[in-house]
Amino acid sequence: MWFEREKIILILILFAILSLFPNLDVLEFRGEESLRTxxxxxxxxxxxxxxxxxxxxNYYLKPPLFNWLIILYSFIFGWSELTGRFLTxxxxxxxxxxxxxFSFTLFKNKIFSLISSLIFLTFFDVIFWYGYLAEIDITYTFFIFLMITFLYTGFYENKNIFLFFAGIILGISFLLKGFPSIAFFTFTLLGLIVYFKNLKIVLxxxxxxxxxxxxxxxxxxIINTANPEKYLYFLFYESLSRVDVNNNFDLINRLTNVLFFPxxxxxxxxxxSFVVLLIFISYYKTEKKINIDTRIKTLILVVIINYLPFLISKSAGRYILPLFPLIAIxxxxxxxxxxxxxxxKVFITISAFIILLRFLAGFIGIPIxxxxxxxxxxxxxxxxxxxNKSKNVAFDCYDEKVFALYLDLKLNKVIKKSSLSDDWYYLIDCRNKENLKLLKEYDLKNSKIFIYERF
Known part of the structure; x- marks a missing residue:
């Protein structure tokens, strides 16, 4: 029976991944995908x-590693919506x-490990959003999770080589999102120190x-960027904005976040999360005591300590994605x-239904x-x-930069802001320009975009 169940879970894992592909090329760039590409x-x-x-x-809000990886994938897949999505x-x-x-290393149980992977793949925000979009989050999640597993293994099993590589991965992950990587490293280390009551690890x-x-x-x-000090400044304060430490985020808002963020x-x-909640409710009714393995208790503490800064701040749910693999386990x-x-059985059945919904979303939902x-x-x-393709084009509508990207790919060149391109003949903007000849305008429902010619 267990062998049959293993096969079923493996098939569901495969189909969970395959469910991301239908009409992936039909879906236009969404969210920050256009910015990254x-x-x-x-x-x-x-x-x-x-x-x-x-x-x-110059752009200072993110380091360049994710962009380097997109470039690497462009040599395989060319430049389109699929380039960054295949990377993700x-x-x-x-x-x-x-x-x-990692889960098999902990418990040597194939069913447990397969279900851990299936849980991660079927998390709502993974399978319906971040699992396929050309955004940094899933790539960043891999490196942060890898760093946490190295710290855990090095600490728990007293293997120094893993502690060394945890530092290396910290450096790589910094090139993806900057200072949040240091926070995840520090809070994970703090969680391990608190649980094992061993401060010597820091030395x-x-x-x-x-x-x-x-x-x-x-x-x-950083030393080879255009302005290292400015870059570090923006990276630091962009990270702080995620936990919103300024005075505009008052006590009431913080308390509201504590209630609604979870x-x-x-x-x-x-x-x-629904299945686990039902399990706890059923055990609460039977008044049985739940005994939790020490290794899981350690992971729970690591998750909680990493989670607390987001709980007491004003931040989007996407920023806890690096904790999703641990939560899945x-x-x-x-x-x-x-x-x-x-x-x-309940979870496998619900997962199969979620994967079916994702296929339907791809085959039917995306075209609609x-x-x-x-x-x-x-x-x-x-x-x-x-x-006229021989004339230079400038682009001044940052909020609709997806147009610049699509035109870049069509023209096979980089379109820049008008202030950086003196010899432009066409200007694409989302504002009215009285001193230019309007060539065409497009209604985007909530805004408009205009093509202007120089007189």
Whole structure:
């Protein structure tokens, strides 16, 4: 029976991944996808790989590693919506594999490890959003989770090589999102110190050597940017904005966040969060005591300590994504070891239904969504056919930079802001310009975009 169940879970894991592909090329760039791909394209065309730019202007809010990876994938898949999305799906698969490896290392139980991976893949925010979009989060999740597993293994099993590599991964993850990586490293280390009551770990030579390498990796990049001090300043304060320490976020807002942020997270963690909640309710009614393994208690403490800064601040749920693999393992423990056979069947059934919904969303939902949505890509195509390709184009509508990206790809060159391109003939903007000749305008429902010619 267990062998058959293993096969069923493996099939569901495979189908969970495959469910992300239907009509992936039909879905236009969403959210920050266009920003990440635009930066990568400008890096590639301008051969400026150390200092990210947007519309030719220096960009300081994120380090460049994710953009480098998009460029790497462009050599395989070319430049389109799929380039960064295939990158994200690659790291989604790597996350699932790492969840399996780490959980199997903990308990040597294949069913437990497979369910851990399936839980991660079917988390609502993973399978319906971040698991396929060309955004940093899933790639960042892999490196932060890898760093946490190295810290845990090095600490728990007294293996110095893992502590060394934890420092190396910290340096790499810094190149993805900057200072939040240091926070995840510090809070994870704090959680391990608190649980094992061992402060000596912070003086471990292997850990300190790894941290020196992390510092070297970060320094080597930042010193070669256009303005290192400015870059560090923006990275630091952009990170602080995620926990909103300013006075505008008052006590009432903080208390509200304490109440509602966990509810948001429970939604993000569906369907597994629902199953685990039912398990706890059923055990509460029987008045049985739940005995939790020491290794799971350690992971729970690590999650809680990393979670607290977001709980007492004003921040979006996406920022706890790096904790999702650990939460998947914790949930799997409750389902397999507390809920046992009955709840394993329940979770497998619900997961199959979620995967079916994701296939339907891909095959049916995406075409319907794109049919109702004003197509930025179609407008960009029309702009391309309207303008004279031999004339230079400037772009001043940052909020609609997706147009710049689509036009970049069509024109095979980088379009810059008008202030950085003196010889432009066409200007694309989302504001009225009285001193320019209006060539065409497009209604985007909540805004408009205009093509102007110089007189």
């Amino acid at each position: 635009l930066i990568a394209y400008e890096m590639f065309k301008e051969k400026n790989f150390l200092q990210p730019t947007v519309l030719g202007e 799906i690659t790291f989604l698969v790597l996350n699932a594999i790492l969840v399996y490896i 471990n030579p292997s850990l300190l050597t790894g941290l020196l390498f992390a510092l070297f990796i970060s320094f080597l990049w 509810i948001l997270n429970l939604k993000q963690l569906l369907p597994a 914790i949930f799997a423990y409750f389902i397999v070891n507390i809920g046992k056979d009955k709840w394993i 969504y794109m049919g109702k949505k004003i197509s930025r890509k179609a407008i960009a195509e029309d702009i391309y056919t309207t303008i």
